[in-house]
Structure formats: structure tokens, C-alpha cells
Amino acid sequence: MRPTSEAELAEIIRSANAPLLVKGGGTRTLGAPKGEVLETSGLAGIELYEPGALTIVAKAGTPLADIEAALAAEGQRLPFEVPDMRGLLGRTGQSTIGGVVAANASGPRRVQAGACRDSLIGVRFVTGDGTIVKNGGRVVKNVTRYDLVKLLAGSFGSLGVLTEVAFKVLPTPATSATLILRGLSDIQAVAAMSQALGSPFEVSGAAHLPGDGTFLRIEGLTTSVAYRSGQLARHLAGFGVAEVEEGSSRWAGIRDVAPFLGKSGDVWRVSVKPSDGPALVANLGAEAVFYDWGGGLIWVLVAEGTDLRAQFGPYSGHATRVRGGAGIAHFQPEAPAIAVLTQGLRDRFDPRGLFGAAVA
Amino acid sequence: MEMPTPNSMILSAKARIVARLREVLPADAVIDDEAETRAYECDALSAYRCPPMVAVLPRSTEEVAAILRICHEENVPVVPRGSGTSLAGGALPTADCVILGVARMNAVLETDYDNRFIHVQSGRTNLSVTGAVEADGFFYAPDPSSQLACAIAGNIAMNSGGAHCLKYGVTTNNLLGVTLVQMDGTVVQVGGPFMDAPGLDLLGVICGSEGQLGVVTEAFLRILPKPEGARPILMGFDDNETAGECVSDIIKAGVLPVAIEFMDRPCIEATEAFAKAGYPMCESLLIVEVEGSPAEIDEQLALIKEIALRHNPVEVREAADEEQAKRIWLGRKSAFGAMGQINDYICLDGTIPVSSLPFVLRRIGEMSKQYGLDVANVFHAGDGNMHPLILFDANKPGDLELCEAFGAEVLKLCVEVGGCLTGEHGVGIEKRDLMGVQFAPEDMEMQLRVKDVFDPKWLLNPAKVFPLKVTAARRAAGYVI
Numbered sequence: 001m002r003p004t005s006e007a008e009l010a011e012i013i014r015s016a017n018a019p020l021l022v023k024g025g026g027t028r029t030l031g032a033p034k035g036e037v038l039e040t041s042g043l044a045g046i047e048l049y050e051p052g053a054l055t056i057v058a059k060a061g062t063p064l065a066d067i068e069a070a071l072a073a074e075g076q077r078l079p080f081e082v083p084d085m086r087g088l089l090g091r092t093g094q095s096t097i098g099g100v101v102a103a104n105a106s107g108p109r110r111v112q113a114g115a116c117r118d119s120l121i122g123v124r125f126v127t128g129d130g131t132i133v134k135n136g137g138r139v140v141k142n143v144t145r146y147d148l149v150k151l152l153a154g155s156f157g158s159l160g161v162l163t164e165v166a167f168k169v170l171p172t173p174a175t176s177a178t179l180i181l182r183g184l185s186d187i188q189a190v191a192a193m194s195q196a197l198g199s200p201f202e203v204s205g206a207a208h209l210p211g212d213g214t215f216l217r218i219e220g221l222t223t224s225v226a227y228r229s230g231q232l233a234r235h236l237a238g239f240g241v242a243e244v245e246e247g248s249s250r251w252a253g254i255r256d257v258a259p260f261l262g263k264s265g266d267v268w269r270v271s272v273k274p275s276d277g278p279a280l281v282a283n284l285g286a287e288a289v290f291y292d293w294g295g296g297l298i299w300v301l302v303a304e305g306t307d308l309r310a311q312f313g314p315y316s317g318h319a320t321r322v323r324g325g326a327g328i329a330h331f332q333p334e335a336p337a338i339a340v341l342t343q344g345l346r347d348r349f350d351p352r353g354l355f356g357a358a359v360a
Numbered sequence: 361m362e363m364p365t366p367n368s369m370i371l372s373a374k375a376r377i378v379a380r381l382r383e384v385l386p387a388d389a390v391i392d393d394e395a396e397t398r399a400y401e402c403d404a405l406s407a408y409r410c411p412p413m414v415a416v417l418p419r420s421t422e423e424v425a426a427i428l429r430i431c432h433e434e435n436v437p438v439v440p441r442g443s444g445t446s447l448a449g450g451a452l453p454t455a456d457c458v459i460l461g462v463a464r465m466n467a468v469l470e471t472d473y474d475n476r477f478i479h480v481q482s483g484r485t486n487l488s489v490t491g492a493v494e495a496d497g498f499f500y501a502p503d504p505s506s507q508l509a510c511a512i513a514g515n516i517a518m519n520s521g522g523a524h525c526l527k528y529g530v531t532t533n534n535l536l537g538v539t540l541v542q543m544d545g546t547v548v549q550v551g552g553p554f555m556d557a558p559g560l561d562l563l564g565v566i567c568g569s570e571g572q573l574g575v576v577t578e579a580f581l582r583i584l585p586k587p588e589g590a591r592p593i594l595m596g597f598d599d600n601e602t603a604g605e606c607v608s609d610i611i612k613a614g615v616l617p618v619a620i621e622f623m624d625r626p627c628i629e630a631t632e633a634f635a636k637a638g639y640p641m642c643e644s645l646l647i648v649e650v651e652g653s654p655a656e657i658d659e660q661l662a663l664i665k666e667i668a669l670r671h672n673p674v675e676v677r678e679a680a681d682e683e684q685a686k687r688i689w690l691g692r693k694s695a696f697g698a699m700g701q702i703n704d705y706i707c708l709d710g711t712i713p714v715s716s717l718p719f720v721l722r723r724i725g726e727m728s729k730q731y732g733l734d735v736a737n738v739f740h741a742g743d744g745n746m747h748p749l750i751l752f753d754a755n756k757p758g759d760l761e762l763c764e765a766f767g768a769e770v771l772k773l774c775v776e777v778g779g780c781l782t783g784e785h786g787v788g789i790e791k792r793d794l795m796g797v798q799f800a801p802e803d804m805e806m807q808l809r810v811k812d813v814f815d816p817k818w819l820l821n822p823a824k825v826f827p828l829k830v831t832a833a834r835r836a837a838g839y840v841i
Contacts, residue, residue: 145787
């Protein structure tokens with residue numbers, strides 16, 4: 001099924017009597033959930049773009065590439081640096097902006113610009129009883145209502161089918177540079193990244209690839225990038241002499257989990273307090289790891305079938321199974337009181353249980 | 361402002377309810393004397409007042425849970441209160457309610473610079489959160505103008521903003537986790553000292569829910585390293601249209617100022633008379649502030665100045681030092697006080713797309729003539745969050761009502777051009793009855809269902825946010841004893 005209007009979509013949902021699998025481009029779906037496929041690619045097009053107001057509104061099935069191209073033509077971009085998961089997950093489709101929102105897909109700039117949900121300012125969606133609902137809008141500052149925009153971001157389609165999304169965007173900085181520290185242990189690297197992120201030099205990416213290097217990105221006006229790179233290198237002198245690389249070309253690889261491409265095994269992403277990361281990693285028995293978000297996000301490659309959550313030990317945080325490991329839940333089981341709230345919301349947004357497949 | 365009729369069964373059970381509360385709280389934490397409950401009769405929307413039945417001042421999450429369990433069993437509405445600085449009536453009591461004030465819960469529980477968060481009890485004031493970390497070079501970014509007094513609990517309830525949110529975002533973008541006590545006394549930990557939480561973004565919907573989903577007792581807040589420095593530039597223009605275009609061009613140019621503030625002629629004149637900041641007399645004035653090292657500030661200000669000069673400004677004044685920077689901000693920061701010297705006023709908070717600025721200002725000017733009430737405009741231009749101040753005389757019968765009708769017209773206009781009713785103050789009771797302008801019934805219904813999940817009896821701050829007739833059936837069901 002591939003509706004071409006919001007009204008048609010609502011009608012399909014109203015008359016559905018079996019689980020639906022809502023699909024944007026299918027590039028970041030976790031696992032292979034079942035259900036009758038409902039494609040959103042027929043709901044496409046940028047509806048409003050005001051560069052002077054830093055806002056863009058598009059139908060949910062709009063290809064991400066179209067949005068990025070329209071923004072680039074005005075020297076702007078989505079602030080949250082959307083990861084391309086196709087290589088890691090072996091997918092070939094074209095990512096849609098609605099899928100990006102449903103997954104709250106957020107790359108290395110998370111440490112500075114926030115996640116997808118932080119830039120998302122409005123949604124329209126269709127609930128499980130076929131009702132069309134709007135929340136938020138096209139202005140950045142808006143506290144007029146309960147913020148269902150945030151609730152829909154990262155819900156993996158479990159509360160409704162997105163039909164329109166609105167974002168705050170940002171100017172693309174004139175220039176960028178990457179500082180590289182070599183030879184740091186995981187513990188030293190996380191300490192270095194914390195020190196960098198705790199400095200006033202506006203680091204917009206902080207990643208550590210064990211055995212390769214520790215990377216810190218600076219973006220902005222030309223003079224400012226040169227100044228901050230120098231200052232940051234001095235600030236981190238205790239961790240060694242930093243190389244400064246012009247540009248930020250290596251960040252796409254970090255964003256897209258390139259270090260694990262071509263390697264077999266299960267892939268997990270772990271969200272943790274950065275300073276707990278190295279000790280937690282030591283517990284995991286992983287084949288490979290790397291750290292993004294200053295250590296707040298750890299990508300983990302483990303032998304097939306490993307239940308990573310069982311290895312956490314005393315550390316809090318949570319893990320999502322991204323690839324492989326069939327039979328283990330994709331999403332972290334919730335605390336009982338939270339699970340009651342989640343189920344309550346699902347029951348009210350999707351009373352007939354049409355949309356739950358992607359989070360089962 | 362219509363409020364629900366107090367429930368006589370609750371009022372008649374006051375003695376029992378108070379006795380039960382005293383069983384779980386220290387003597388000084390339960391206030392039921394009518395002379396003392398009066399202290400809680402209003403917040404900063406002081407035109408509306410109603411003393412609560414009881415006020416409670418717990419010191420811990422456990423005490424909050426005990427209070428809510430009792431109120432849940434007794435079917436007593438609870439109105440949470442931070443510091444009572446809401447401009448929207450968010451903490452306005454009803455005569456049959458328990459006011460739950462978190463002001464005594466103001467401890468810092470943990471400060472962690474490596475992971476860049478602070479864990480506080482929710483009654484702590486906004487400015488004292490920054491106060492706890494600034495000696496070490498950090499700050500908490502959201503800075504509502506009431507930050508000296510307002511509590512984090514209220515900031516979370518209203519998703520408060522501030523002057524610097526163009527760069528740093530509002531409360532929801534700086535909140536990592538909360539401890540939430542639900543109406544039935546269940547304590548849940550939502551989020552924590554991590555960058556993201558598993559599952560649905562419950563934190564996102566709790567923030568900005570105006571105390572209707574639960575009582576936040578503790579919060580993990582993101583703290584940021586302080587910038588090396590900041591400096592403003594001031595520019596004046598002959599008309600609002602040009603000022604609006606200049607704002608748009610600055611944003612498009614790729615500099616991201618921390619603040620772009622706008623004042624119109626009536627506001628400039630009033631603040632000059634009051635604070636004598638030496639502003640140029642013109643139709644519209646912009647103050648743009650940028651951050652960084654001295655060299656970075658120079659680079660950004662040069663770019664902004666070049667853009668401003670393209671728009672034939674009446675004047676461009678760059679702050680060369682701290683003293684000049686203070687003078688540039690002096691008038692803007694005195695704006696509300698200056699207007700208060702002239703008369704009573706109400707402060708609106710609608711947001712509009714920046715591109716609609718000239719049109720909306722022109723329409724407000726026309727309405728001002730039509731209603732015979734003066735208006736001054738001062739607002740955060742970078743994000744379109746307007747603060748028209750409409751002057752009225754509280755001692756003149758009918759003037760407040762006229763002023764409110766004018767305000768409602770302005771807010772409807774904000775929605776018409778693609779904006780919203782409130783950008784950072786919240787709905788409370790003030791904009792409650794206008795929600796239908798912005799939302800279709802089904803848009804509101806989905807929000808009500810969220811409250812159904814968190815507070816099935818509809819006892820938490822029940823008379824706010826949504827028009828009373830929209831929530832009547834749910835509230836009636838909750839009140840059944």
C-alpha cells in the first residue's frame with residue numbers, strides 16, 4: 001500500500017484489520033518486523049523552506065537526500081548529522097525524513113547540536129484509529145501544548161504514522177578542522193574528550209577509535225576555527241601533541257559506523273555516562289568497539305548471539321541491538337513503572353495494536 | 361477567568377485531609393490556616409487570586425509521594441508550585457486544592473564536570489544552578505528573565521526559554537532526566553545522566569506539561585562550559601520592515617548570535633525616559649550579542665555590522681568594552697520596569713515566523729488604535745518570540761477585560777500567520793480558552809489521552825492548559841468520591 005495523500009493514509013489505517021509495517025525507505029529499520037507494508041514514499045515534497053527563519057517543513061516520505069540538497073543550496077543543513085545505516089545493515093533503499101524522525105537518528109554532532117528530536121519542531125501524524133493529529137508547528141519557540149513532537153521522535157512508528165515534519169535548521173559553517181590525538185587508552189581518550197567538551201572551544205564532534213586515534217571536531221568561521229584548534233590543542237597538551245587536520249571528511253565514517261563495515265558479528269549501540277564507558281567496555285568481551293558523543297555512545301561489535309545487556313555489570317546505561325542477535329530484544333527492557341506508562345500511551349495512540357511491530 | 365466550582369465534598373473533608381497530611385509530614389510542612397494559605401493565592405499573573413485549601417511544603421521525593429498518595433485516595437486536586445513566578449497562572453490554586461510547593465527541596469545532589477551534568481532537587485532556583493557551577497567555568501543555559509527567583513520545577517513544567525535560546529535551546533534541550541512522582545504516589549526515574557534514554561521520549565512530553573502529568577522532584581540538567589566572552593552590537597532602523605530583513609540576513613549569513621533582541625519606538629521611548637541608556641530615537645532597534653574570544657567576537661561583529669550597513673541603519677553602535685556592553689543592554693533589561701512605570705500592562709508571548717514580523721507589527725499598531733490601548737513591542741527576534749506589552753489601567757472598570765480582548769486578538773494573529781499562542785511562558789489559565797484557535801478537537805484529544813495515562817483521575821493541576829469544557833467530563837469523573 002502506498003497512499004499519496006494524508007487522507008488516503010488515514011482511510012487505509014481506519015480500514016486496516018491486521019498489523020501494518022510502516023516503511024519510509026527501510027534503511028534503518030531494526031531487524032525484519034512483520035506486517036502488511038505501508039509505504040510513506042507517496043507522501044513526499046518540501047512544503048515550506050524559509051532560510052531566513054531557519055525552518056523547513058516537508059512531507060514525511062520526502063527523501064532525506066532531497067532535504068539535504070535543498071538546504072545545501074542555501075548553505076544550511078540539518079544540525080543533527082543524520083547517520084546513513086545502509087552499509088552497516090546491508091540495505092539499499094533511500095532514507096526518508098519521516099524514517100529519520102521515527103528513529104531519532106542522530107550523528108556525532110549530538111554533543112553540540114542535540115539529537116534529531118531537539119531540532120524537530122512540528123509533526124503531523126495519523127493515529128491507530130485513523131485520526132489526523134498535528135502538534136508543534138513551524139516556529140522554534142513553542143510551548144503551546146504537550147510536546148507530542150518529542151514523543152513521536154524515536155517512537156519507531158509505534159504511536160502513529162508521521163505525515164509531515166518540521167525542523168529548525170542551521171547554517172553550515174564556513175570551515176572545519178579535526179584535532180587528532182594518537183595512542184591514548186580508552187580511559188585516557190574519554191578523559192581527553194571530557195576535557196575538550198568541558199572547554200569553551202565549542203567541540204562539535206568527539207570520537208575515539210581504539211588503535212586509530214581520538215578525534216575532535218571544530219567548526220565555524222575561518223579565523224575562529226584556527227584560533228579554537230590552537231587553543232584546544234594547548235588545553236589538551238597533557239594528552240600529547242595533537243595533529244590538526246583541515247576539514248572534517250572523516251566524520252561521515254564515524255557517523256555511519258564505518259569501522260564495522262565488512263565485519264561479521266552482532267552490532268549494538270550502548271548509551272552510557274561517558275566516564276563509565278571504558279570500564280563497561282572491559283566487561284563486554286567485545287570484538288571491537290568505538291566511542292562517539294564524547295564517550296556517551298559506544299558502538300560494539302560482538303560474537304553472534306551475545307546478549308550484551310547481561311554483561312553490563314554494575315554500570316547503568318542502556319543497549320540497543322542494531323544488527324544480528326535474533327531472539328534478543330532490540331530495545332532495552334523498561335523499568336516496570338515506565339513500561340506501564342509506555343503501554344498506556346501505545347494503547348491510546350494505537351488502540352488496535354496496528355503499529356507495534358517495529359518495537360516488538 | 362472561569363475556574364471550576366470548588367467541590368463541596370472536598371471542602372467538607374478538609375479537617376480529615378489535613379490530619380492525614382500531618383501524619384506523614386513535619387508540622388511546619390502543612391499550612392491550613394487561612395491567613396497563611398493566602399501567601400499561595402496567586403503567581404505572577406496576579407490579576408487572578410484564590411487561596412488554596414491547604415499548602416504543603418515537602419522536603420523529599422518520599423514526602424511528595426506520601427502527599428500525592430493521600431490526595432489520590434481523597435480525590436483532592438493538587439496544584440504543583442515552583443517559585444510562583446508563572447506569568448500564565450500555571451500555579452493558580454482552586455479553593456478545593458492542595459498546593460504542593462517544592463521550594464524547600466533545593467539541594468544540589470551531584471555535580472559531575474566530566475560528564476557535564478548537575479543533579480538537583482527541583483525547587484532550586486534557575487540562577488543558583490548556574491551559581492553552583494560557575495566558579496568551575498560552567499553554566500546552565502536556559503535563562504528566563506525571572507531566573508533569580510524561578511525554580512527548576514517550574515522551568516520544566518513550562519519548558520522555559522530565555523534570551524539565549526537562539527543558540528542554546530530551551531529547557532527541553534538541556535534536560536537529561538527527572539524523578540517524577542505520579543499522582544498515585546508512584547515514583548519513576550525518567551532519563552538520567554546519559555545523552556538519551558531508552559524507549560519512548562517520556563522526558564520530552566513531561567517537559568512542558570505544566571505540572572499536569574506528575575510532580576518533578578529531582579532533575580539531571582546539562583551544564584555547559586562558559587564562553588570566553590560575549591559582546592553586543594546595537595543598530596537602529598527607520599522602519600520595522602528593514603529591521604526584520606536585517607534579522608533574516610544575519611541568520612542566513614551563518615553567524616549564530618546567542619541573542620537578537622528587538623524593540624520598537626514606543627518601547628525605546630519608554631525605556632529612554634526610565635533608564636536613559638542613550639538609545640537612538642528610531643522606529644526599531646536591534647541588539648545582537650555574539651560569544652567567543654575577543655578575536656572571534658571581532659570577526660562575528662564585523663560580519664554583522666557589514667550586513668547592518670547594507671540596510672541603511674540610523675545608527676550602529678558596537679560595544680568596545682564591558683561598560684559600553686552594559687549600556688547597550690541597560691535599556692532592554694529595563695523595558696518591563698519602564699512600562700510598569702507608565703501603567704499596568706499584560707505581557708503576551710506569541711511566536712511568529714520571523715518573515716511575518718513587519719506584517720504582525722503593523723497589525724498590532726492598527727489594533728492599538730482600534731482598542732485605544734498603547735502597546736510596546738520588545739522581543740526575541742531571532743526566534744520570532746514576541747512580547748507585546750499592552751498598557752491598561754487596573755483601576756479603570758473594564759480596562760483589564762478590554763486589554764485581554766486585545767491580547768487575544770494579537771495571539772489569534774500569531775496563529776494565523778503560522779505561529780503559536782505561547783513561546784515560553786506556557787498556557788496556564790491565561791491562554792487556556794484560546795487553545796481552540798490553534799488546535800482542532802482531535803489535536804487536543806490526543807494530548808488529553810496522554811494525561812489520562814499519567815493521571816487517570818485528572819487531579820493534577822486539572823483546570824489549566826485546555827478549555828474547561830473540553831476537560832469537563834474527565835474532571836467530573838476524577839472528582840467522584
